[in-house]
Amino acid sequence: xxLPAFKRVVLKLSGEALAGDLGYGIDATVITSxxxxxxxxVELGVxxxxxxxxxxxxxxxxxxxxxxxxxxxxxxxxxxxxxxxxALQDGLEKAGVPTRVQTSIEMRQVAEPYIRRKAIRHxxxxxxxxxxxxxxxxxxxxxxxxxxxxxxxxxxxxxMAKNKVDGVYNADPSVDPNAKKYDRLTFLDVLxxxxxxxxxxxxxxxxxxxIPLVVFSIMESGNIKRAIMGDKIGTIVKGG
Numbered sequence: 001x002x003l004p005a006f007k008r009v010v011l012k013l014s015g016e017a018l019a020g021d022l023g024y025g026i027d028a029t030v031i032t033s034x035x036x037x038x039x040x041x042v043e044l045g046v047x048x049x050x051x052x053x054x055x056x057x058x059x060x061x062x063x064x065x066x067x068x069x070x071x072x073x074x075x076x077x078x079x080x081x082x083x084x085x086x087a088l089q090d091g092l093e094k095a096g097v098p099t100r101v102q103t104s105i106e107m108r109q110v111a112e113p114y115i116r117r118k119a120i121r122h123x124x125x126x127x128x129x130x131x132x133x134x135x136x137x138x139x140x141x142x143x144x145x146x147x148x149x150x151x152x153x154x155x156x157x158x159x160m161a162k163n164k165v166d167g168v169y170n171a172d173p174s175v176d177p178n179a180k181k182y183d184r185l186t187f188l189d190v191l192x193x194x195x196x197x198x199x200x201x202x203x204x205x206x207x208x209x210x211i212p213l214v215v216f217s218i219m220e221s222g223n224i225k226r227a228i229m230g231d232k233i234g235t236i237v238k239g240g
Contacts, residue, residue, distance in 0.1 A: 005230030007045040008067070008123060010155045015055035017163035017218050018084055024056060028089045028146030035091035037224040038128060042097055044230055047123040049153055050130045051146040052088060058182070060138070074138035075214040077222035078105060081142060086110060097126045104136030104145075117150050123153065143198035147205035158211060159227050161218035162197070167235035168197050168215050186239045187213075197237060212238035 013034070015104030042048055049078045057080035061230030063073030092099040100122050101111040112118065114131065122129045134145045150158050170193070171179040182189075187207035190197050197203070197215060206213060212216065214227050228232045 002229060004041070004046050004228045006046065006156045006228055008153065008155050009041075009049070009152070009228065010150040010158045011224070012046060012143065012158055012160045013050060013052045013088075013218070014063045014142075014161070015053040015057060015080065015161060018052070018087070019056035020163075023162055026056065026084065028091075030226050031087055031091035032095075033221060034218065034224075035095045035097070036086070037218075037221065038092060039095045039097050040222075040225045041228045042126065042128060044228065045126075048127070048128045049119065049123060049149060049155065050085075050088065050128065051142055051149055052084045052130060052132060053079055053142040054078070054084055056080075057083060058224050060158060071138040074134075074140075075105075077135040078136070081134060082107065082111065082132045088090075088130055092128055098125075098146045099130060100127055101130045101132055104131075104133040119149075120153055124175075128184055131141075140198050141202065143202035144205065147198070147202040147211065149208045150211050151205065152215045155211065158213050158226065159207065160213055160215045162215060162222070163218055165215075166217035166220075168195055168237070170195070185235060187237060188239075190237060197235075206237075208240075210238075212236060 016027050020030035039121035050159050054077045058077050060077035064070040089099045089101050093240050102114040103111045106113045119129050131149050146158050168182045169179040173179040187203045216223050
């Protein structure tokens with residue numbers, strides 16, 4: 001059996017990915033599919049941390065545009081990520097994968113507070129750790145959370161799972177049939193060309209800490225394992 005290319009990873013899941021074809025809320029079928037894919041790589045001995053978004057329930061920027069105070073809207077979005085994290089934890093536990101949810105905002109009745117050393121200890125015991133509630137601060141995205149947590153736990157790569165595209169393109173492939181898909185990029189390419197892979201804060205954090213990014217589609221079963229094994233899949237972003 002070939003060995004995984006990575007030992008410790010951060011998997012970034014958007015809230016929209018959990019909604020599936022429903023477009024809103026949480027699709028139980030999608031949760032089951034993602035949980036089964038994560039179980040595959042845990043059984044390979046890979047240590048998995050997950051950062052989950054909340055866009056399927058609430059988007060802070062959208063709330064702010066409707067007149068809600070931006071900080072308040074962002075905190076509401078953080079709570080949405082906790083709901084997604086709990087749903088994902090339930091799916092993983094049903095699949096037989098021991099899981100812990102850690103939140104940046106304390107809510108001890110439903111999850112542990114985020115403690116870096118404790119998170120690393122869970123990973124070393126082959127538990128999946130789900131980081132929820134973003135960074136705990138408004139004005140920061142869950143992309144930035146993924147970059148920050150990856151640096152903190154010394155993850156080797158961020159796996160950015162997308163639900164609508166299978167990599168990074170120079171234009172929206174759903175709108176432009178001539179959109180070109182990139183196999184490899186640098187973070188400077190992403191920043192200079194405004195490719196929208198992740199926000200500029202997250203991109204800079206990854207670049208400064210030399211954390212590569214693999215952007216791929218979550219909708220095809222087995223893609224997480226392919227990314228872990230180092231197969232050519234999606235788009236790789238690394239370097240300055």
